[in-house]
Amino acid sequence: MSVTLKDVAQAARVSVSTASRALTGTGLTSERTQQRLTRIARELGYRPNPIARGLKTGQSRLVALLVHNLTNASFQVMAEVVQARLKALNYQMLLCIGGDDAQAESDTLTTLVDHRIDGLIVVPTGKNGAQLKTLAKDVPIVCLVRRDDATDLETVLADDPQGAYLGTRHLIELGHRRVGLIVGRQDTTSGRERLSGYVRALREAGIARDDALIHAGHYVPETGASCARKLLDLPRPPTAIFVANHEATLGVLRVTAERNIAIPDDLSLLCYEDMPWFEWHRPAISIVDNGARDLANLAVDRLLHRMDKDNGNDGVREYRVGARLIKRDSCRRIDAPASAKSGKPKSSPSKSSAAKSAKV
Amino acid sequence: MSVTLKDVAQAARVSVSTASRALTGTGLTSERTQQRLTRIARELGYRPNPIARGLKTGQSRLVALLVHNLTNASFQVMAEVVQARLKALNYQMLLCIGGDDAQAESDTLTTLVDHRIDGLIVVPTGKNGAQLKTLAKDVPIVCLVRRDDATDLETVLADDPQGAYLGTRHLIELGHRRVGLIVGRQDTTSGRERLSGYVRALREAGIARDDALIHAGHYVPETGASCARKLLDLPRPPTAIFVANHEATLGVLRVTAERNIAIPDDLSLLCYEDMPWFEWHRPAISIVDNGARDLANLAVDRLLHRMDKDNGNDGVREYRVGARLIKRDSCRRIDAPASAKSGKPKSSPSKSSAAKSAKV
DNA sequence: ACGCTTTATGCAATCGTTTGCATAAATGGC
DNA sequence: GCCATTTATGCAAACGATTGCATAAAGCGT
Structure with missing residues (x-):
């Protein structure tokens, strides 16, 4: 043909x-x-014909990226970055979606190796360590965002302790002394690490840790909502909430909207990981950026490095990509009594009383 | 090994x-x-070894999905659906991101065919018709969401005329007679078709078309914002806005927030295509669902059909997947004077004066 | 027990490349 | 102009499967 x-x-x-x-x-x-x-x-x-060539050379020009889903904004940009980088090098990306499910991950992994992929970037569930370890003998693997403790694979991680620290410190610097934390499950690395960063910032500022202000839960909006309610129902509610559980943000926002709590006037809100609409939301939501782009790029770098000359142990097992704070409009200083500085009137509904004159 | x-x-x-x-x-x-x-x-x-087998059989067990990006929520769910379906059939999905760029699309297409993919689902840019046509001789291709007029490829489309009609009619039924439309560029099929649906609903209701209420623009939030401003600055602004340009929603919401326009009290808002956060937004945003899931599923069905027995012309060239209206809380009836029915007090900021008691 | 049909196996070619080894051509030193 | 090198080419065997064709083994009727 x-x-x-x-x-x-x-x-x-x-x-x-x-x-x-x-x-x-x-x-x-x-x-x-x-x-x-x-x-x-x-x-x-x-x-x-890459197939014929692959048969002979044992290579396929295929690199797989295995993530949990595509709804998570971080995974989206990672997928886009990885795809772009690989394409430039004439590789094709096999994007696989594992759904954070051990079985699915395992199945996918075997199929991928069958297909003689040249490399793999994986966000491990952590439940297939043994398998990953075996596969790593055949094909270069880099773990992304999560570590699989059962392996000694090269891993590119976000610096969650630092990110959480940065965020918390920011809120403290703005004068908040009661900072609520909504964080991921404590059986995940990121959950634990973000909590630790929060605690450290508190300690540095000489603020006593108050466990009533700390809520951990699953990565779903519902969690955010229920945690937010618990926090706001406290006798002395926090003046700021740090939503360090990415998916929970939606729930928190809903609760504040329901209760007519103005952000940042009544409550400062800081979130973790960016979403495309955070910038467009009113108020634009300040975040700690976990550096998804950098993470993906570094992962690709490392993978290519290994693929290139079959580099085995470089010594380094773990890379941390710095987080950074992106200040937008959802956090305010509170040494003043409240609703003094940025006081939008919040008048009763009327069509055109714009707080800021329209300008974008 | x-x-x-x-x-x-x-x-x-x-x-x-x-x-x-x-x-x-x-x-x-x-x-x-x-x-x-x-x-x-x-x-x-x-x-x-799929490679060896592929060499002999000419098959690769690889099916490619070529979309514009992954930030678009519809593409996300499509990718997830396609991946899931294919995986169940023991195919791997090659996800490619073309960025709506003709050159990128062209390059990707050649590489894919080189890799002897067994099938292709593509959201065509419309600028590589000739190439697609040629490739279609070698590999089964199904177009998704967009048609490439230069080809006679089997195409699975959303029913945009119907969707836009449904949405507009809904607003009209709620009593709106001035419905603003923010729609995609008129050089895209979807842009034209949505406009036509809108016009049809108007005509059926005996409402004269007012071009001042119709704005078309690029698929970006900025467009949404500027169009929204134009609409709201009208001497007689619309009582409802139908944002039929998916990406524009963010911009519209920002403008209403800036101007302190309450939804749905001051303005009804209806959007096109779902986003995960629409449900969680306050008010939850009503939408016309284009049926991304169904679209993806149908595309897979058709592709498999063709791949299966090399079925050529089945006669049908174009499939339309029905749109449906999902009513949430962003549209209200307006025969009453306004702000009578669901009147949240919108009091000046205070911590716990919830309009609705918290309950989710 | 003999031929005839059916069924099960093996041989070898094939898919489109790459690559080690042998050979042919070119180069160069004298 | 001849021999030793270098350089360019070709032959043929891989890679790991599938598959047409030939053959061996079995089944069966008489």
């Missing part, structure tokens, strides 16, 4: 081997035939 | 061919050897 190397060779009246060598640039070929062959190949529209 | 068919054959003291036949179930093999072989293969941990 399509043009094969044999066709090119015939057209050029040379053997298939010379054709191969000329076109791949491998080994000994005269300058002249090389150019001639390239020309002919182009004229004939020859495109090498 | 890994167990090959030869190994299995040797272990079983049969030839490679019998091993092959026994394991694939093709052709003539005695019940007994078949079982024996399967057992031995399992014991040895044999996994067929």
Whole structure:
């Protein structure tokens, strides 16, 4: 059907081997035939068959990225970054969605290795350590965002302790002394690490830790809502909430809306990980950015490094990508009595009493 | 490195061919050897090499999905659906991101075909019709969401005329007679079709079309914001806005927030295509659902159909997936003077004066 | 027990590349 | 101009499966 190397060779009246060598640039070929062959190949529209090549070379030009889902904004940008980087290097990305499910992950992993992928970037569930360890012998693997403690795989992590610290410190610097924390389950690394960063910032500021202000839960909006209620129902509710559980943000926002709590006037809100709409929300939501882009890029770097020259132990097992604070409009200073500085009137509904004159 | 068919054959003291036949179930093999072989293969941990198989059979067990990006919520769910469906059939999904760019799309297409993908679902940019047409000879292709007019490819489309009609009619039924429309560029099919649905609903209701109420623009939040401003600055602004340009929603919401316009009290808002946070937003945003799930599923169905028995012309060239209205809280009836029915007091900021008692 | 049909196996070619080894051509030193 | 090198080419064997064809083994009727 399509043009094969044999066709090119015939057209050029040379053997298939010379054709191969000329076109791949491998080994000994005269300058002249090389150019001639390239020309002919182009004229004939020859495109090498990666499958045949793969059979021989054991490579597939396929790199897989295994993430939990695509609803998570971080995974989206990671997927986009990885895809873009790989494409530039003439690799194809196999995007797999594991749904944070051990079985699914396991199945996917075997299929991927069957397909002789050249490399794998995986957000591990942490439940297939043994398998990952075995596979790592056959194919370069880099873990992303989560560590699988059962393995000693190279891992690219967000700096959650630092991120949480940064965020909490920011709120403290704004004068908040009662900072609520809504954080992920404590059986996940990120959950634990973010809590630790929060605690450290508190300690540094000489603020006593108040467990009533700390709520951990699953990565779903419902959790955010229920935690927010608990926090707001406290006899002395927090003046700021740090939502360090990404998916929970929606729930928190709903509760504040329901209760007519103005942000940042009545409550400062700081979230973790960016979402496209955070910037467009009113007020624009301040966040701690976990650096999804950087994470993905670094993961690709590391993977390529390993793939390139089969580099084994480089020594480094773990990379941390710095988090950074992005200040927008959802946190305010509170040494003043409240609703003094940025006091939007919040008048009763009327069509055009704009607080800021429209300008974007 | 890994167990090959030869190994299995040797272990079983049969030839490679019998091993092959026994394991694939093709052709003539005695019940007994078949079982024996399967057992031995399992014991040895044999996994067929898709590359080698592909070389012979011309198949790769790879199906590609080419979309514009992953930030679009519809594409996300489509990707998830396609991946899930394919995985169940033991195919791997190659997810490619074309960025709505003609060159990128073209490059990706060639690489994909090089890789001998078994099928392709593509959201075409519409600028590579010729190429698509050629490729379609080699591999089954189904277009998704957009049509490429230069081809006669089987295409699965959302029913945009109907969706827009449904949405507009809903608003009209609620008593709105001035319905603003923010719609996509008129050089896209969806842009044109949504406008037509809107117009039809208006006409049916005997409402004169007012072009001042219709704004078309690019698929970005900025467009939404500027269009919203134009609409709201009208001497007689609309009482409802239908944002039929998916990405524009964010911009519209920002403007209403800036201007302190209460939804749905001051303005009804209806959007197109769902976003995960629409449900959680206060008020929850009513939408016209384009049926991304159904679209993806149908596309997979059609693709599998074609792949299965190399079915060529089935006659049908175009499938339309019905849109449906999902009523939430962002649209209200307006025969009453306004702010009579669901009147949240919108009091000046205070911590716990909830309009509704917290309950989710 | 003999031929005839059916069924099960093996042989070897094939898919489109790459690559080690042998050979042919070119180069260069004298 | 001849021999030793270097350089360019071709042959053929891989890679790991599938598959047409030939053959061996079995089943069966008489």
